Amino acid sequence: MRLYLNIFLVFMILSLFLFNKKQKIMAISENQLCSTKFEKATIYHGPNNKNIARFVLKKGYPLFVLERRKGWIKIIDPENRVGWIKKDNLSNEPxxxxxxxxxxxxxxxxxxxxxxxxxxxxxxxxxxxxxxxxxxxxxxxxxxxxx
CATH class of the missing domain: 2.30.30 (SH3 type barrels.)
Incomplete structure (x- = not known):
């Protein structure tokens, strides 16, 4: 019984490791198409919450990544508006x-x-x-x- 428990624990630890690896591979990179993930996504003038909000986008809105900086992504949208969005608010779905x-x-x-x-x-x-x-x-x- 103890052997089965050890095998199960090893399997779970390996699964978590592989899942985290997959998440890192799916990171949003520069020159990539992506889209907004949530019902409302705020686009800011600069890469932090203290900047003024420029505009808000709906879920699934297409964006193009220009630059990355410490958890923030600089984007351009179909109307040629440029701004910054939190990385967590983006989806890898083009x-x-x-x-x-x-x-x-x-x-x-x-x-x-x-x-x-x-x-x-x-x-x-x-x-x-x-x-x-x-x-x-x-x-x-x-x-x-x-x-």
Whole structure:
């Protein structure tokens, strides 16, 4: 019985170690697309809470990382606004923003401008996005992807 308990404890410790390694690998880096994680994300003038808030974004809003500094990320958004956000308020999920009204005839779907969509793949001038659990191929020019 004691042997089983020791094996279980070793397994749990290794699992925690591997989980933490995976979290570090998924860190947000410069020149990366990301998105806001929570319902409201405040963007500040500088990299601390004492700076004045510039604007607030909704969950899933696409951003591009410019710089990192001690738990803060300098970003630019689709409207070319630059600011700082706490790292914990960002998700690694790459998202894009639609620029224009997009009509997808074979899916009988219309995507309005300024809709945040999950970005699956970008290759040359083509993008694959996910919206309403459907993957759709679009022209890169229809989306804001990065500055």
């Amino acid at each position: 998202r894009a923003l639609t620029k224009n009204k997009i009509i997808i005839e074979n899916e009988d779907m219309v995507i309005m401008p300024n809709v945040s969509v999950k970005l699956i793949k970008v290759k040359n001038n083509e993008c694959i996005i996910e919206i309403e659990k459907k993957q759709i191929k679009l022209n890169k020019n229809d989306l804001w992807i990065c500055p």
